[in-house]
Amino acid sequence: MLEPTQEVIKEALEKLGFNNDMFELLKEPALLLEVRIPVRMDDGSYKVFTGYRAQHNHAAGPYKGGIRFHPGVNPDNMKELAIWAGLKCGVADLPFGGGMGGVTCDPRRLSLGELERLSRGYVRSISQIAGASKDIPGPDLFTNSQIMAWMMDEYSKIKRVDSSGFISGKPLVLGGSEGREKASGYGIAICVEEAARKKGLRMKGSRVIIQGFGNAGSYLAKYMHDAGAKVVGVSDAYGALYDPDGLPIDYMLNRRDSFGTVTSLFEGTITNAELLEQDCDILVPAAVSKQITEQNAHNIKASIIVEAAGGPTTLEATKILTDRGILLVPDVLAGAGGIIASYFEWVQNRQGMYWPLQEAEEKLRAKMTGAFNTIYKSAETRRLDMRLAAYMEGVRKMAEASMYRGWV
Numbered sequence: 001m002l003e004p005t006q007e008v009i010k011e012a013l014e015k016l017g018f019n020n021d022m023f024e025l026l027k028e029p030a031l032l033l034e035v036r037i038p039v040r041m042d043d044g045s046y047k048v049f050t051g052y053r054a055q056h057n058h059a060a061g062p063y064k065g066g067i068r069f070h071p072g073v074n075p076d077n078m079k080e081l082a083i084w085a086g087l088k089c090g091v092a093d094l095p096f097g098g099g100m101g102g103v104t105c106d107p108r109r110l111s112l113g114e115l116e117r118l119s120r121g122y123v124r125s126i127s128q129i130a131g132a133s134k135d136i137p138g139p140d141l142f143t144n145s146q147i148m149a150w151m152m153d154e155y156s157k158i159k160r161v162d163s164s165g166f167i168s169g170k171p172l173v174l175g176g177s178e179g180r181e182k183a184s185g186y187g188i189a190i191c192v193e194e195a196a197r198k199k200g201l202r203m204k205g206s207r208v209i210i211q212g213f214g215n216a217g218s219y220l221a222k223y224m225h226d227a228g229a230k231v232v233g234v235s236d237a238y239g240a241l242y243d244p245d246g247l248p249i250d251y252m253l254n255r256r257d258s259f260g261t262v263t264s265l266f267e268g269t270i271t272n273a274e275l276l277e278q279d280c281d282i283l284v285p286a287a288v289s290k291q292i293t294e295q296n297a298h299n300i301k302a303s304i305i306v307e308a309a310g311g312p313t314t315l316e317a318t319k320i321l322t323d324r325g326i327l328l329v330p331d332v333l334a335g336a337g338g339i340i341a342s343y344f345e346w347v348q349n350r351q352g353m354y355w356p357l358q359e360a361e362e363k364l365r366a367k368m369t370g371a372f373n374t375i376y377k378s379a380e381t382r383r384l385d386m387r388l389a390a391y392m393e394g395v396r397k398m399a400e401a402s403m404y405r406g407w408v
C-alpha cells in the first residue's frame, strides 16, 4: 500500500541529491504504536478496541496529524497517512513532522458516553509519546471538536498541567482557532482558484465536477457556486448527477444527509465512473482513493484536476494526464489546509493570544497560495508534474533537518 508514495519520495530525494540512506530513513514512519483500549459499554460489558499512532520523522519539529475513528483504520493506512501529513508539513513549510492516529471502530454505533470513554482511553494509551512538543494530534474522519475536548481534558489530568497545545481542533472556548473547521475545504477551494488562474480560467462560469458530497465535496460545491462557477456534476457512494446547465446546489446542500448522500433526491443518475468522464473545466475527486487510473485517464475532459481526497489518482494516470497537458494539483498540496490551521491553533495556544477569523483566514490564504505558487513554479522550471514537485518540497525540510542532526 505504501509503494506508490515511496516511489515518489524516492524520486523526489534523488532529484534533491540525497542518497539511498535518506530514502531508507524516510520511506516508513519511525514508529507505529499499536494499543488495546478497553471500554466499558453502556450495557455493562467491556469491549477492547485497537488503536494506533504512527510517527514519521521529527527532525524538523514535533509530529502533527489527525486521529481517525473509522472501521477501516489499520496499520498500513496509519503509516501512509502519517507520511502524507509529513509531506503536507513540508509543502506548507510548517515546523512539524508527520503523525497519524486512529481507532478501528464505527463511532456511529457508539453512544455518546461510549465515545467519550473510548476517546479518553485512546489518550491514556498514547500519552507517553504525545504532547505539545512531541506529537500534536487533531481531528480527522469521524472525530470532531467534542472528541478533541475530551482528549485534551484527559491529557491535562494525566500530566496535571494545562495542555491546550497538546491537541488541535478544539472548541473555541478551549483554545480552538477561528476558521479551523472550514480550513480543509477552504484550502482546497484556494487551490482550485489558483489553478484556474494559471490556466486562464475565470471562476465565473467555469464548469466544475465534484466526486463526493461529504464535508469536503459539499463545502467546495457551495464555495464554487457562490464564486459563480457552474457545478455541473456531483456524486456520492450510490451514483452521480450531471447537468450541463448546472445543478441546484443550494437545494442539494439543504437536503443531503449527514453521510453526504444526495443522489437519492433525483431520478436519472449516472455512475461515478461515467461522471469522471463528463465534460467540464475542473474536476475535483473528493471521495475515495484510486478513482482516476490508466483505464480512464485518457477520457478525462477537465483541464484542471484538484485532488481533494487522499490518493484519488494513480501514478500511471498522473503521467497520462500530465502528458495530456492537464494541470493536476496533488493531494499533499490541496489537502494541506487542515494541518496549516492546526499549526495556527498550536501557535496561538503557545502565545496565549487569539486571532480573529479574518486574520486566521488571511494567514491561511497566504500560506496556501505561497505553497501553491512555489510548487507550480518548481514544476514549470524543472518540467515536472506537480505531484513530484510537491513531494520534493515535502521531503526537503525533513531530509535536510535529518542530515544536520547527523541521522544519516
Ligand SMILES: NC(=O)c1ccc[n+]([C@@H]2O[C@H](COP(=O)([O-])OP(=O)(O)OC[C@H]3O[C@@H](n4cnc5c(N)ncnc54)[C@H](O)[C@@H]3O)[C@@H](O)[C@H]2O)c1
Binding pocket: 184, 185, 188, 211, 212, 213, 214, 215, 216, 217, 235, 236, 237, 238, 259, 260, 261, 272, 286, 287, 288, 308, 309, 310, 335, 338
Ligand atoms: N473533511 C474535509 O474537510 C476534508 C478536507 C480535505 C480532504 N478531505 C478528504 O476528502 C475525502 C472525503 O472526505 P469527507 O470528509 O468529505 O468525507 P465524508 O465521509 O464526509 O464524505 C464522503 C463522500 O464521498 C462519497 N463516497 C463514498 N464512497 C464513494 C465512492 N466509492 N465513490 C464515490 N463517492 C463515494 C460519500 O457518499 C460522501 O458523499 C477524504 O479522502 C478526505 O481525507 C476531507
